[in-house]
Structure formats: C-alpha cells, structure tokens
Amino acid sequence: MAAVFRQEEAGPLCPECAGLNFAYRCPACGAMGRLLHGQCPRCRALQELDETFAGPDGQRSSQLAPLAEVLEQYEQPYSLVLYLRRPGGQLIRAMASGDLECSHEALDAQTASVHHLRGLLVLAEVLEPREEQLAQFKRDIKVCLDEVTDPHDKTVLARYARWHLMPLAHHHLERSGLNRFQREHLRRKLQTAHVLLTHIRRRGTTLDSVTQTLVDRWLIANKSRQNQARSFLLWAATCHLIPQNVAIATAIRTVDRSIMSxxxxxxxxxxxxxxxxxxxxxxxxxxxxxxxxxxxxxxxxxxxxxxxxxxxxxxxxxxxxxxxxxxxxxxxxxxxxxxxxxxxxxxxxxxxxxxxxxxxxxxxxxxxxxxxxxxxxxxxxxxxxxKARNGAWLAMVGAVHWKMLADLLGLADGTAHNWHKLNGGDRASYVASRLKASQAPKGPE
CATH class of the missing domain: 3.90.15 (Topoisomerase I; Chain A, domain 3)
Incomplete structure (x- = not known):
C-alpha cells in the first residue's frame, strides 16, 4: 500500500498521484535508505569534509590532512555533518583557506569550540602538545597585568606572579597535573592582589607605607578574599615590600561533616x-x-x-x-x-x-x-x-584501624586519624578527661 502524502476531500492522496517522486537510492554509492541533501549520510559527510578542508586551490589542505583522517573515523555521519557546520567546522575552514593560522596562539584568540578542536589537532600531530592549563594561566596573568595602570603596581604584580604563583603552578604540574580548579585558585590570588593594591593606591598611600588599619578596613568589605590577600602580604613581607608588622590572620574554614545515611x-x-x-x-x-x-x-x-x-x-x-x-x-x-x-x-x-x-x-x-x-x-x-564519602569513611573507621585504612586508600595519616576521632574511636582521651575531672586540685595550679 502506498504511503499517504496528503488528505483531500476525495480521500487520501499518494505521492505518485500528487506528482512527487521520492528517491531512496544514493546517486554516489547506490546505497538504499534515507538521503541527506540528495546523498546517503556517509557520502554527504565525506563531501562536507572535502568542502571544509578545501584550500585556495580547491584541494584538501596538506597541512590539515591528518585532522581530516581523524574526522573520517566518526561512527555517525550525521554527527560529523553537524560538527562541520558548527563553529568547530568554521575554524577548520578558516585554517584551510589561510584566514586563520594553524597554531596555538591563533586558537587562543578564538572563543567557541577551541578546546575540542585543539585536542583533535594535537591528536593528529598537527600541533605540538602543551600543558593547556599552564598556558591558560599565563594568559590570565597577561590579562590581569594589562588592566593595571600604575607602573609600580604592575611591577609588583609581575614579580608576584613570576616568583610566587608560577612556581606553585609548576609544583602542581609535577605532582599530579595542574587542573582547572587549581588554575582558578591561582588566578584569584593574583586578582585579589590587584584589588588590594588598587585600594591602597586610591587611599593615597603606597605599599611600603601601608598600615594595619587600612588592611583591616579593606578586609571588612572583602572578607571572601582574606586567604588570597594573606598569601600576597606574606610574600610582600618576605620581599621587604611592606612593613613587617602588617599581617592578615588565616580565615577559619568550617569542614562539612554532613553524611549520607x-x-x-x-x-x-x-x-x-x-x-x-x-x-x-x-x-x-x-x-x-x-x-x-x-x-x-x-x-x-x-x-x-x-x-x-x-x-x-x-x-x-x-x-x-x-x-x-x-x-x-x-x-x-x-x-x-x-x-x-x-x-x-x-x-x-x-x-x-x-x-x-x-x-x-x-x-x-x-x-x-x-x-x-x-x-x-x-x-x-x-x-x-x-556526603557519600563522609558516610563511607565514618563507617570504615569503625571497622578498620585508621592506619590500615590510610595505607589502603592512600589517605594522609592525619585525615584518617581525624575521622577515627570523629567516630569516637579515641577512647583513651575520653578516659583521661574523666580521670582529670574526678581529681580535685589540692592547691593552686
């Protein structure tokens, strides 16, 4: 039975009676099935790929040929066509035509679909691999320094970034890799130093003559920046850039001990x-x-x-x-x-x-x-x-000795012992406190 194309007063109308002919065979490969712009999805994807990677001479760009081979491995042709029509495909067209240089620096200036495309270019060995979070942190430093107008403040921030924050970034990189959250933490430290220096400058004073009162008043309006500002002032005091009697106390952080039942x-x-x-x-x-x-x-x-x-x-x-x-x-x-x-x-x-x-x-x-x-x-x-981790740790320290648990899970001994005490495992301290309370003092202490 033919499919219904349109309902009319005389009854249903099939496509042939309406004068329409539907093609289900790909003219390129002869495959039967649903067609996408007159071709099967696979042939259409390959054509889109040729058009995307076409250079000024109409042929595939030799520089981006390895990337084209990687994209040909898409399991779903529809996904490949969709990707080539989105910002990632537009960046590839710009590279193939010569409008955009194929380099890390050129991709840094772009905003959309850069991370995924950069990964593909590195995988295809078109670009050299690099530590992306470290490179992003270097760009964060440049952006922050460009916002500073006072030459002296810019020099101080540049020294702070180069001699204190960058070594911290490399330390994270050598231990377990610099991740996005660690990079953001370092960026907030630099931004906080910028805000504090701007506040000091607007109050008509300089960093070498800053007072504790001025810093304390700034903390009242910037309580969330206390730890980041403390890091900067400690570094500045070590470098003899501020008076030695100026300091910021460590902010007290409360640990979430809520558990999943x-x-x-x-x-x-x-x-x-x-x-x-x-x-x-x-x-x-x-x-x-x-x-x-x-x-x-x-x-x-x-x-x-x-x-x-x-x-x-x-x-x-x-x-x-x-x-x-x-x-x-x-x-x-x-x-x-x-x-x-x-x-x-x-x-x-x-x-x-x-x-x-x-x-x-x-x-x-x-x-x-x-x-x-x-x-x-x-x-x-x-x-x-x-909450799930807290519940699991609290249950495990009640069944396994805390030192054995630290060795099994790779925890710090202090962390495992703290959970041991929270679970009521430190009974010796409880007995000692009861004995001390029961002994009445015989003379002045």
Missing amino acids: DADRILTALRLETDESEHITDRVAGCLVLQYGLRTDRLVNLTIDQFLVHPEEPGVLGLQLGRDPLWLRPRLSALLQRLINERRPLAAPLRTRETPYLFPGLRPDQPMTSATLQRRLTRLGIPSTS
Missing part, C-alpha cells in the same frame, strides 16, 4: 551493582564513592596500571591507591572488568583509540573531568559526593 548509601550502591539500565562508567564510579569514599578527582585519574588481579582468588580485582592493595568485592570486581574492556573516549571520532584511563575524557590522552563525573553521579541519586 548508611541505609541510603548501601541501598544505592546495591542498586548500582545490579541495575543494567545505567551506564557502566557511572555504576563503577558510584560504587567506589559509596563503598570506599574515593574522591572524584582521584577516580578520574585512575589508570590501568593501578589495577591488580588477586593471585589466589580468580575474578577478584584490586586498586593500588596507597601502600597496600585494596581488594574489591566480587560483584564490583566483575563491573570493573567490564569497564576496563568497554571504556572508550567520549569524542565520537576517537572511540577506536586506546586510552590508559579508566574514565577517559574527550581525548584518549586525558581523563574525564571531576566536575563531569560529579554531575553524572548526581543523576544516579547520589545527592552529594562529599
């Missing part, structure tokens, strides 16, 4: 272990947070080298987080093995590339961001990863 935590972990409708990545991450209290920033940096196979119990996997291996429950071990076998980068053209990370990001050489993983866990019914 054991019932909700255990039931949610049990559901994630058995619910096949959820993505395997979210299930494994959620179980590790709920059962072992792992932080999401540590989870996303886990690699295959940190996973162990139990030598005596088949099917049991472990994590090398600290000094001693942490062996997982059999059901969670099975989920972990599935994730190891099925993990793929998030970017469509890179799904076939190998990645060392358990939770890969858009590119094979980078993990998923901690914020992305936290959002995905929230959709699973975990109200807060911090």
Whole structure:
C-alpha cells in the first residue's frame, strides 16, 4: 500500500498521484535508505569534509590532512555533518583557506569550540602538545597585568606572579597535573592582589607605607578574599615590600561533616551493582564513592596500571591507591572488568583509540573531568559526593584501624586519624578527661 502524502476531500492522496517522486537510492554509492541533501549520510559527510578542508586551490589542505583522517573515523555521519557546520567546522575552514593560522596562539584568540578542536589537532600531530592549563594561566596573568595602570603596581604584580604563583603552578604540574580548579585558585590570588593594591593606591598611600588599619578596613568589605590577600602580604613581607608588622590572620574554614545515611548509601550502591539500565562508567564510579569514599578527582585519574588481579582468588580485582592493595568485592570486581574492556573516549571520532584511563575524557590522552563525573553521579541519586564519602569513611573507621585504612586508600595519616576521632574511636582521651575531672586540685595550679 502506498504511503499517504496528503488528505483531500476525495480521500487520501499518494505521492505518485500528487506528482512527487521520492528517491531512496544514493546517486554516489547506490546505497538504499534515507538521503541527506540528495546523498546517503556517509557520502554527504565525506563531501562536507572535502568542502571544509578545501584550500585556495580547491584541494584538501596538506597541512590539515591528518585532522581530516581523524574526522573520517566518526561512527555517525550525521554527527560529523553537524560538527562541520558548527563553529568547530568554521575554524577548520578558516585554517584551510589561510584566514586563520594553524597554531596555538591563533586558537587562543578564538572563543567557541577551541578546546575540542585543539585536542583533535594535537591528536593528529598537527600541533605540538602543551600543558593547556599552564598556558591558560599565563594568559590570565597577561590579562590581569594589562588592566593595571600604575607602573609600580604592575611591577609588583609581575614579580608576584613570576616568583610566587608560577612556581606553585609548576609544583602542581609535577605532582599530579595542574587542573582547572587549581588554575582558578591561582588566578584569584593574583586578582585579589590587584584589588588590594588598587585600594591602597586610591587611599593615597603606597605599599611600603601601608598600615594595619587600612588592611583591616579593606578586609571588612572583602572578607571572601582574606586567604588570597594573606598569601600576597606574606610574600610582600618576605620581599621587604611592606612593613613587617602588617599581617592578615588565616580565615577559619568550617569542614562539612554532613553524611549520607548508611541505609541510603548501601541501598544505592546495591542498586548500582545490579541495575543494567545505567551506564557502566557511572555504576563503577558510584560504587567506589559509596563503598570506599574515593574522591572524584582521584577516580578520574585512575589508570590501568593501578589495577591488580588477586593471585589466589580468580575474578577478584584490586586498586593500588596507597601502600597496600585494596581488594574489591566480587560483584564490583566483575563491573570493573567490564569497564576496563568497554571504556572508550567520549569524542565520537576517537572511540577506536586506546586510552590508559579508566574514565577517559574527550581525548584518549586525558581523563574525564571531576566536575563531569560529579554531575553524572548526581543523576544516579547520589545527592552529594562529599556526603557519600563522609558516610563511607565514618563507617570504615569503625571497622578498620585508621592506619590500615590510610595505607589502603592512600589517605594522609592525619585525615584518617581525624575521622577515627570523629567516630569516637579515641577512647583513651575520653578516659583521661574523666580521670582529670574526678581529681580535685589540692592547691593552686
């Protein structure tokens, strides 16, 4: 029976009676199916690719040829066509035509779709790899210094950035990599120093003659900047730029000790272990947070080298987080093995590339961001990863000695011992306090 094209008074009208002919065969490859602008999706995507990478001579740009080969690996042709028509494809057209230089510096001046395109260019070896967060921090410094009008203040801020903030950035980079949150923290330190210097300048004084009263009054209106300003003043005092008697106290930070109840935590972990409708990545991450209290920033940096196979119990996997291996429950071990076998980068053209990370990001050489993983866990019914971690730690320190827990999870001894005391495990101090209270003083103390 022919399909109905239009309803009329005499009855339904088929496409042939209406004088319309629909084609379902691609004129380029002869494939049958839905056509996109007169071609099958695959042929249309290849044509869009040729048009996007066409240079001034009408041929594919030889410089960007490796990038074109990477994009040809898109599993879904519709996704490739859509990407080439968006800002990322427009930047590629500008590079192929010569209007935009193919370099990191040229991409830094752009705003839309730069991060993803830069990653593809590095992966295709068109651009040299670089530490992106460190490069972004250098741009933050330049932007901040361009806003300073006073030459003396600009010199002080430049010295502060070069001799104090940049070494901190390199220290983070050498330890575990400079992430976006650490870069933003350093940028706020520099911006706070700028705000404080501007305030001092507007009060008709200079940095070498600033008083404690002026700093205290500034803190009243800028309480949230207290720790960042303290870092700058300590550095300035070390360099003998301010009087030695000017200081800012450390802001007292309250730690969130709210927990997820054991019932909700255990039931949610049990559901994630058995619910096949959820993505395997979210299930494994959620179980590790709920059962072992792992932080999401540590989870996303886990690699295959940190996973162990139990030598005596088949099917049991472990994590090398600290000094001693942490062996997982059999059901969670099975989920972990599935994730190891099925993990793929998030970017469509890179799904076939190998990645060392358990939770890969858009590119094979980078993990998923901690914020992305936290959002995905929230959709699973975990109200807060911090509450889930607090509940797990509080339960574990009640069953395992705090020192053993620190060695298994790679925690600092002080952190594990603090949770041990919060759980009421430090009974010796309680007994000592009762004994001291029961002894009446015999003379002046």
